[in-house]
Amino acid sequence: MAQPATPIVSGKGGASAPPEAPSSPLEGTSALLRERTRAAWMFLAPTLVVMLVVAGWPLARTFWFSFTDANLTDMAASQFVGLDSIRQVLDDPDWWTTVWTTFRFAGVSVVLETVLGMIIALALNAKFGGRGLLRAAVLVPWAIPTVVSAKMWAWMFNDIYGVVNAVLLSLGLISEPMAWTAEPGLAFGAVVAVDVWKTTPFMTLLILAALQMLPGDVYEAARIDGAGPIRAFFQVTLPMLKGPLMVAIIFRILDALRVFDVFFVLTGGGTETMPMAGYARQRMFEYQEIGVGSAAASLLFAIIALFTAVYMVVGRVKLGD
Amino acid sequence: MRWVKKAAFALLLTVISIYTLFPFYWAIVSSLKTGSELFEVAPWPKEPAWGNYTAVFTAQPFGQNIFNSVLVATAVVVLSLVLGLTASFALARIQFRGRSTLLLTVLGVSMFPQIAVLSGMFELVRWLGFYNKLPSLILSNLILTLPFTVWVLTTFMRELPKDLEEAAIVDGATPWTIVTKVFLPLLGPAMATTGLLAFISAWNEFLFALTFSQSDSVRTVPVAIALFSGGSAFETPWGVIMAASVIVTVPLVVLVLIFQRKIISGLTAGAVKG
Numbered sequence: 001m002a003q004p005a006t007p008i009v010s011g012k013g014g015a016s017a018p019p020e021a022p023s024s025p026l027e028g029t030s031a032l033l034r035e036r037t038r039a040a041w042m043f044l045a046p047t048l049v050v051m052l053v054v055a056g057w058p059l060a061r062t063f064w065f066s067f068t069d070a071n072l073t074d075m076a077a078s079q080f081v082g083l084d085s086i087r088q089v090l091d092d093p094d095w096w097t098t099v100w101t102t103f104r105f106a107g108v109s110v111v112l113e114t115v116l117g118m119i120i121a122l123a124l125n126a127k128f129g130g131r132g133l134l135r136a137a138v139l140v141p142w143a144i145p146t147v148v149s150a151k152m153w154a155w156m157f158n159d160i161y162g163v164v165n166a167v168l169l170s171l172g173l174i175s176e177p178m179a180w181t182a183e184p185g186l187a188f189g190a191v192v193a194v195d196v197w198k199t200t201p202f203m204t205l206l207i208l209a210a211l212q213m214l215p216g217d218v219y220e221a222a223r224i225d226g227a228g229p230i231r232a233f234f235q236v237t238l239p240m241l242k243g244p245l246m247v248a249i250i251f252r253i254l255d256a257l258r259v260f261d262v263f264f265v266l267t268g269g270g271t272e273t274m275p276m277a278g279y280a281r282q283r284m285f286e287y288q289e290i291g292v293g294s295a296a297a298s299l300l301f302a303i304i305a306l307f308t309a310v311y312m313v314v315g316r317v318k319l320g321d
Numbered sequence: 322m323r324w325v326k327k328a329a330f331a332l333l334l335t336v337i338s339i340y341t342l343f344p345f346y347w348a349i350v351s352s353l354k355t356g357s358e359l360f361e362v363a364p365w366p367k368e369p370a371w372g373n374y375t376a377v378f379t380a381q382p383f384g385q386n387i388f389n390s391v392l393v394a395t396a397v398v399v400l401s402l403v404l405g406l407t408a409s410f411a412l413a414r415i416q417f418r419g420r421s422t423l424l425l426t427v428l429g430v431s432m433f434p435q436i437a438v439l440s441g442m443f444e445l446v447r448w449l450g451f452y453n454k455l456p457s458l459i460l461s462n463l464i465l466t467l468p469f470t471v472w473v474l475t476t477f478m479r480e481l482p483k484d485l486e487e488a489a490i491v492d493g494a495t496p497w498t499i500v501t502k503v504f505l506p507l508l509g510p511a512m513a514t515t516g517l518l519a520f521i522s523a524w525n526e527f528l529f530a531l532t533f534s535q536s537d538s539v540r541t542v543p544v545a546i547a548l549f550s551g552g553s554a555f556e557t558p559w560g561v562i563m564a565a566s567v568i569v570t571v572p573l574v575v576l577v578l579i580f581q582r583k584i585i586s587g588l589t590a591g592a593v594k595g
Binding site for chain 1 (some may be wrong): 436440543566573
């Protein structure tokens with residue numbers, strides 16, 4: 001870790017011109033640059049090794065399993081079967097049911113989260129007493145583990161003793177108790193309700209952060225032009241929020257596509273109410289078909305990779321400064 | 322007209338508060354009800370009882386489950402912060418070839434669906450002899466927390482003033498000295514925020530914990546709660562489950578209330594700027 005103790009001088013200066021001191025030591029001589037580059041790689045090495053072990057290697061193995069008939073009972077005896085496992089997934093109508101469920105889930109919950117998140121963020125952006133407290137309260141659902149929130153809601157959705165049925169009955173909105181988590185159509189709604197409750201705070205926070213960066217004078221101008229609050233929202237606020245909003249939405253879509261916990265806890269695993277990740281896990285560990293399950297997982301990965309690419313482009317991710 | 326607006330706004334705030342807090346409130350109420358009272362929809366128990374809270378620890382190794390979760394999450398956070406600190410220094414402050422590619426890779430890994438590594442990770446865990454042991458969860462949870470930690474710390478590290486580093490370089494400080502003596506003290510708050518967020522995600526992790534643990538005593542809190550079973554197959558012990566839910570939620574809620582500002586800055590650094 002030797003470091004030149006003498007002041008750094010660039011070597012470009014000719015004989016006539018005095019050697020020019022660099023504007024900043026960070027852009028100093030090539031010796032220093034080499035030293036820093038070497039340090040960079042040494043600093044990165046442990047993280048890179050760990051990432052290779054926990055991400056790169058398992059991912060590569062999953063991809064490999066997709067082309068085998070690997071079975072949980074004897075994984076060593078697996079054989080290369082080409083596209084057979086992938087074809088098994090693609091030929092399975094149950095897989096397509098889970099694809100449809102997952103996409104519907106992602107679509108419906110992200111739309112609801114965005115709308116609700118926007119409303120709550122706009123409310124929290126106004127000045128009122130106890131705003132800090134309410135802002136903290138909004139974070140509570142986000143902090144609760146998904147499994148726990150799913151259990152809390154499963155109890156509220158209980159067909160006989162649940163508070164949801166009790167309230168709806170007393171309001172006269174339903175005439176008899178509904179089996180919220182047992183009937184596929186209702187269960188889908190219940191899962192969406194839990195997810196929306198849990199993740200709206202995340203949306204709210206991102207929108208709120210964006211709202212607070214908006215310049216105030218634009219609103220001044222809009223008011224002078226005679227724009228009401230609703231017109232100001234659609235013509236001033238929304239266009240300016242577009243960037244951060246798109247990033248938040250795609251971020252949430254990626255998250256919703258890999259959903260597993262809420263469905264698992266709330267509906268317990270019937271095909272009609274299962275997401276893609278649930279299907280893959282069921283094939284791997286309940287049916288012990290590691291090969292076919294891995295093929296399903298790889299397909300899901302491909303879909304998410306595609307969306308990540310979209311995220312990079314739409315979010316205009318800036319790397320390097 | 323003015324007071325109508327004010328009343329409408331107050332109503333909106335009330336609805337938001339009820340929507341946000343009611344499920345949590347209902348869990349608390351239900352956890353204090355025992356016997357047949359649990360099956361009456363009353364806004365508050367007639368006589369709050371703590372029976373469910375003791376039952377959680379006697380019917381299940383729930384104390385052990387909590388200990389497992391604390392151990393796994395703490396180990397994962399410490400490892401992620403130590404690794405993330407040096408990695409983010411390199412990524413944030415040093416110009417070198419391949420840096421953008423690395424940052425993209427880190428971001429890409431944080432977008433991985435866990436299911437895509439599940440079978441490969443399962444094989445690795447079994448090969449290492451970690452199956453049904455806590456190290457399996459420490460290892461696998463790093464895929465959730467490490468890329469995230471590196472990414473967020475890189476964002477924070479970029480914002481530190483250039484002059485400090487330049488002065489240190491002129492004084493002959495090595496990159497290692499700069500990280501540990503100059504930047505680390507300044508990064509305290511950022512490390513705390515990032516660590517807290519990583520802790521929450523490790524604490525909440527479900528898929529790996531469900532797959533890599535078999536016995537009750539190795540389970541973490543989310544798995545224990547998801548698989549809670551009653552005395553018979555037909556009876557779900559809702560009061561006990563709600564008590565368990567409240568026990569694991571209260572510390573998180575307290576942490577969130579204390580650190581809310583920092584959490585918000587950490588979340589937005591991780592998501593919006595990314």
